[in-house]
Amino acid sequence: MPAIGIAAQPFGLTRVSPSMQQFDVIVVGGGAAGIGAARSLSDAGKDVLLVEADTRLGGRARTEHVEGMALDLGAGWLHSAEHNPWVEIAALHGFALDRTLPRWREQWREAGFSQLEQRDAGKAYDAFESRLRNDPPPGDRAGAALVPNSAWSVWIDTISGFVNGVDTAKLSIADYLAYEDAATETDWRVPAGYGALVAAQASGLRTALATPVTAIDRSGARLMLQTPRGTLEAEQAIVTVSTDVLARGDIALSGHDEVLHAAAALPLGLADKLFLAVDQGADELEANAHLLGDPRSAITASYTLRPFGSPVIEAMFGGEGAREMAARGLHGAADFAIEELCGLLGGKWRRRLRLLAGSAWSRETHIRGGYSHALPGRAGARQVLATPVDARIRFAGEACSANEFSTVHGAYKAGVAAARALLR
Known part of the structure; x- marks a missing residue:
């Protein structure tokens, strides 16, 4: 059996011998839920491995550093800060929080x-x-x-x-x-990046990156997890992959039809971000101000001007607009956003704005979308997904939360809850 690279830190891998492929618990998925589960189990003294299909940790919380700025291409707001565990975690890791509240209900200068x-x-x-x-x-x-x-x-x-x-x-x-x-309306941000904060919580955990789990065999006394890099063995497992990954059958798991049907009833919607650099005239824009591109069209973006006072405009596309932009590609989406902003701010901004970075979550094959929503009549699927069929296997993630789904803190809490259930 080939050895799988194990990392003591969330970045980089070291090789281990095949004899080290057995664990107490394997956590599948290195997003907020997986990190929450693995951290709880490790702190309780369990021999844990966090396995992630991507080459990085964080899942749908992803910070990219571009031109000296931390840009959150996924989750960016600590929603419901009064009961969001990432507030305390940020303090633990020395991450500052920006408590400036969002201004989504305002239209800067009534433009359009x-x-x-x-x-x-x-x-x-x-x-x-x-x-x-x-x-x-x-x-x-x-x-x-x-x-x-x-x-x-x-x-x-x-x-x-x-x-x-x-x-x-x-x-x-x-x-x-x-x-x-x-939910509450107290939403805060992390200037150094929400994704960076999520990854920091995995510090010290053993991880195997670029290691997608393709099947879980539960026929024996111990679970056997198949990956392209070899087989892993564990007494228990927590699966935190997205509902679209589960529903597509990317992980073969017999005897869990009801769980997989529940995942299909909780599909991922789509929300993508785009960041435009402001190369001239940034001081003409009010920091943290908000603009909605076109209130009469679903193909539009929500713009935050100069978040944290940086020379950037952050655009968010959701639902139908996000699907349209995914079809256009990153540069096509940037062209759309720049034209929409010029319609609101004036044509001079066309030469002042350029693409910095953007996301296309539907193309992330190990995630396949944004965050979950229940189809009409299927809200109860969240409870089904969170209820174990095999006592050795738990599912966790934002979709398993009864009322904090679609959030990083909901995912984290679900991961912690799954870990505590196994510990009991």
């Missing part, structure tokens, strides 16, 4: 979206959410609560794309409300 229009749109959204709570349509489909021919229905779907990664027609009402009832 007047104060009156913003007020009308906000009233339409409040009425939509009130119908979801107090007079929900049959079938648990959020989109059925939209007012036909309303001037703001497209805008509501666009906002759902940013928040849920999908439009309201594909969204469970029960699932949406579960998140809304648990």
Whole structure:
């Protein structure tokens, strides 16, 4: 049996002998959930290996350093900071937090979206959410609560794309409300990068990178995990890969049909980011200000101007807009964003902006999308996914959270909970 590289730190691998391929627990997936699970188990004295298909840790929390700036291509906000464990973890690792609250509900200088229009749109959204709570349509489909021919229905779907990664027609009402009832509006950021913080929490853990698990054989007394680099053996396992990876059958796992069907009922929506450098006139833009590109189109972006005061504009595409930009490619998406910004700020900005970096999560074959949403009528799939079929195998991740899904802290808490369940 070939040896698999094991790293004591999350970056780089060292070789070990085949005799070291047996562990107490193997954690599959090196995102926030996997790191939370592996850290909890390691701290409890278990012999743990964290196995990740990619060449890096962090999953959908990914920080890239470009031109001296830390850019979060995935998760960027510590949502619900009052009960977000990453606040304490940041202090533990010496990461500063920026407590400047987001300004998503503001349109800088009313560009392309007047104060009156913003007020009308906000009233339409409040009425939509009130119908979801107090007079929900049959079938648990959020989109059925939209007012036909309303001037703001497209805008509501666009906002759902940013928040849920999908439009309201594909969204469970029960699932949406579960998140809304648990969330707060205290959202903070990490100037050094949320992805960097997540990876730092894995410091000291044994990891095997570039090692996708393709099958888990549970027919024997110990679990056998197949990878292209050899076979790993463990008493127990925690699987934290995305629901799309599970539903596609990328990991062969017999006897778990109900779990895999639950994963299919919790597909990943799509949200992608784009970062544009501001080469001239950055001081003309207010730091941390917000712009929505076009409130009347689903193919648009949400822009944060100069986050942390840096000479950058961060664009986020969600739902239908994110799918369109993925089809256009990174440079096509940058061209779109620059044109949209010029429409709001003036044509002089065309020569001042250039592409720095961007994400395309649907093309990340070991993830395949953004964050999970429950299909109409399938909110209960989260509990099914989190309930073990085999006492030796647990599933964890943001999709397993009952009310903090789609967040890094929800994923982390689910990983910790799965680890504690195995320890019991």
